[in-house]
Amino acid sequence: MNYIGLYTLIKKELVRFIRVPLQTIGSPVVTTVLYFAVFGASIGSRIGPVQGLSYTEFIMPGLIMMNVLMVSFTGISSGIMIAKMLNTLTDILIAPLSNLEIILGFTVASTLRSILTALVIYLSALFFLPFHIAHPIYLITFVALVAFVFSLFGLIVGVWANNFEQLTIVPTFLITPLTFLGGVFYSTAMLPPIFQTISHFNPILYAINGMRYGFYGISDVHPLSAYGITIGLAVILLYFTLYLFRIGYKIRT
Amino acid sequence: MDSNILHIRNLNKIYANGFVALKDVNLDIKKGEIFGLLGPNGAGKTTIINIVTGLSSKTSGEVLVMGKDPIKDFRFTRAKIGLVQQEINNDPFMKINEIVKIQGGYYGLTNLDSKVDDILRTVQLYDKRKSIGRHLSGGMKRRVMIAKALIHDPEIIFLDEPTAGVDVELRANLWEVIRNLRERGKTIILTTHYLEEAEELADRIAFINHGKILLVEDTKSLLARYGTKMHDIYLDIIQNGNSPP
Numbered sequence: 001m002n003y004i005g006l007y008t009l010i011k012k013e014l015v016r017f018i019r020v021p022l023q024t025i026g027s028p029v030v031t032t033v034l035y036f037a038v039f040g041a042s043i044g045s046r047i048g049p050v051q052g053l054s055y056t057e058f059i060m061p062g063l064i065m066m067n068v069l070m071v072s073f074t075g076i077s078s079g080i081m082i083a084k085m086l087n088t089l090t091d092i093l094i095a096p097l098s099n100l101e102i103i104l105g106f107t108v109a110s111t112l113r114s115i116l117t118a119l120v121i122y123l124s125a126l127f128f129l130p131f132h133i134a135h136p137i138y139l140i141t142f143v144a145l146v147a148f149v150f151s152l153f154g155l156i157v158g159v160w161a162n163n164f165e166q167l168t169i170v171p172t173f174l175i176t177p178l179t180f181l182g183g184v185f186y187s188t189a190m191l192p193p194i195f196q197t198i199s200h201f202n203p204i205l206y207a208i209n210g211m212r213y214g215f216y217g218i219s220d221v222h223p224l225s226a227y228g229i230t231i232g233l234a235v236i237l238l239y240f241t242l243y244l245f246r247i248g249y250k251i252r253t
Numbered sequence: 254m255d256s257n258i259l260h261i262r263n264l265n266k267i268y269a270n271g272f273v274a275l276k277d278v279n280l281d282i283k284k285g286e287i288f289g290l291l292g293p294n295g296a297g298k299t300t301i302i303n304i305v306t307g308l309s310s311k312t313s314g315e316v317l318v319m320g321k322d323p324i325k326d327f328r329f330t331r332a333k334i335g336l337v338q339q340e341i342n343n344d345p346f347m348k349i350n351e352i353v354k355i356q357g358g359y360y361g362l363t364n365l366d367s368k369v370d371d372i373l374r375t376v377q378l379y380d381k382r383k384s385i386g387r388h389l390s391g392g393m394k395r396r397v398m399i400a401k402a403l404i405h406d407p408e409i410i411f412l413d414e415p416t417a418g419v420d421v422e423l424r425a426n427l428w429e430v431i432r433n434l435r436e437r438g439k440t441i442i443l444t445t446h447y448l449e450e451a452e453e454l455a456d457r458i459a460f461i462n463h464g465k466i467l468l469v470e471d472t473k474s475l476l477a478r479y480g481t482k483m484h485d486i487y488l489d490i491i492q493n494g495n496s497p498p
Contacts, residue, residue, distance in 0.1 A: 002328070008358025019346070087342035091401065094306045094336050095359035096328040253268065253309045 005097045009105030010112070017075065017113045024075070024113070025120050028067045032121045035063050036128050039185065051187055051218050056128055061211035062184030064121050068114045068143055069175055069207065072150035073157075076110040077167050080158030084251070093252060099245035103238070107151040114147035115140075132215065138223065139214025145230045146207045150175075152237035159250050178204040188220040203229065258284040258409055258440045259305065264314035266300050266464070274300040276464045278314070282409075287431065287441045289455030289472070291448070293491060297464040298444040299339060302411045306336050318409065332360060335402035335410040339417070341394045343401075345387035349378060352386060353400045360405035372400045375433075377426060392419045399430065410434060412443045416450060428454060452476065452483040460490050467491075 017024045040056030050058040083089040092102055133139055161167045182204035188196045199205050210226035213219035259282040266275040275297045282288050290298045303309035305316055307323055316323055318330040343352055350369050357365045373379045376396040395415060402410060416424045431441055431454055445451055451458055458475060460467040467490055479486045489495050
């Protein structure tokens with residue numbers, strides 16, 4: 001294992017993120033605080049409590065998870081796309097780094113970026129909400145796992161995409177709709193039974209509810225099933241990404 | 254180990270779209286020589302380099318770098334090879350000493366600060382070490398690429414058109430750098446469109462066209478045999494399609 005090579009790649013990817021804090025941290029924080037202010041503090045007071053929580057409290061985990069999904073997906077997919085366009089990816093491909101080390105370099109950095117973003121958003125949320133974390137170990141490991149899954153997903157799409165327009169297909173037409181339908185703003189218990197059933201085929205429902213369990217100990221799905229599904233997805237996507245790198249799909253000719 | 258640092262036998266490459274890039278290429282590069290690989294665009298020069306460096310896969314044939322396979326023993330072979338690509342590929346947002354240091358990190362190296370400074374002095378970029386990649390001139394960007402390729406002290410250095418777009422003074426400096434590398438026992442494989450560059454630098458020369466090696470010969474004996482300039486020999490073999498005598 002080339003640990004120094006791996007560490008160098010992770011560090012380089014983190015520096016790239018930290019150098020543009022307004023874009024990488026500032027933007028999600030402002031957007032999320034606006035959600036808290038508009039949906040939580042103003043409209044939320046008329047909605048009343050959901051599952052024993054104030055509406056602002058109820059939507060907070062989902063809003064943070066929404067950012068975790070987006071930061072992990074878009075950061076890595078655009079990073080790979082830029083590296084392909086600038087041809088800087090070849091500097092990594094000719095170095096004595098294994099496919100696994102390259103994949104981990106990009107995805108671990110992306111996971112750390114997501115955790116950092118989640119932390120900053122949570123700290124901002126504390127202006128609106130009291131501090132409350134029911135299951136801290138579950139919460140942090142679950143966020144890391146979900147971020148890792150979406151980083152792998154972003155890596156695959158970044159490798160596949162030929163241009164920036166193709167990159168936006170997944171966040172715009174898949175992640176955003178599934179996030180809004182995944183229970184950020186409501187509990188599935190509020191839905192008619194048929195939609196409750198359909199919702200359970202949406203993987204982001206598990207991500208959002210796992211997060212809510214971590215914060216408050218409540219969830220529309222079993223917390224262990226959310227954890228298990230996320231681990232399962234991580235293993236499948238990691239093997240698939242390794243396969244793509246082994247055959248050199250779109251990165252080695 | 255024999256004196257051939259790079260051994261290529263019956264190397265074939267057919268791309269996914271069916272394009273035949275290399276046909277039965279055989280090459281033996283000796284340790285410590287400057288080897289010129291000459292041919293028109295699309296002849297297969299870069300494909301050979303890509304297969305040896307791991308950027309492309311071969312369709313069939315054998316490649317050995319210091320006796321090792323570049324796929325099975327990739328950690329060994331990649332650590333021994335430095336590559337200066339044809340296209341500029343520096344990160345435009347980083348300082349150049351950071352760019353070179355990071356490249357060394359990928360090779361598992363630490364405590365690189367003084368080594369980075371030394372290499373930047375060698376390629377006459379020390380004064381610009383804190384400059385951002387995109388603020389450099391074309392020739393400087395190319396020298397950053399050379400610094401990146403040398404940071405891990407490789408034994409074999411591929412220079413894929415290293416002096417394209419470089420002014421006369423700088424070209425002389427790069428020739429000096431290349432000759433110094435040979436004096437230190439390094440092996441250099443050079444592709445270039447400047448035939449006088451090959452004539453000036455290369456110990457041996459190969460002509461390649463349409464994926465086939467047409468000739469491999471000692472530069473001096475080739476020039477003596479033809480009794481003319483490299484330019485005329487190139488035109489005769491590559492453009493007129495004449496077989497070498």
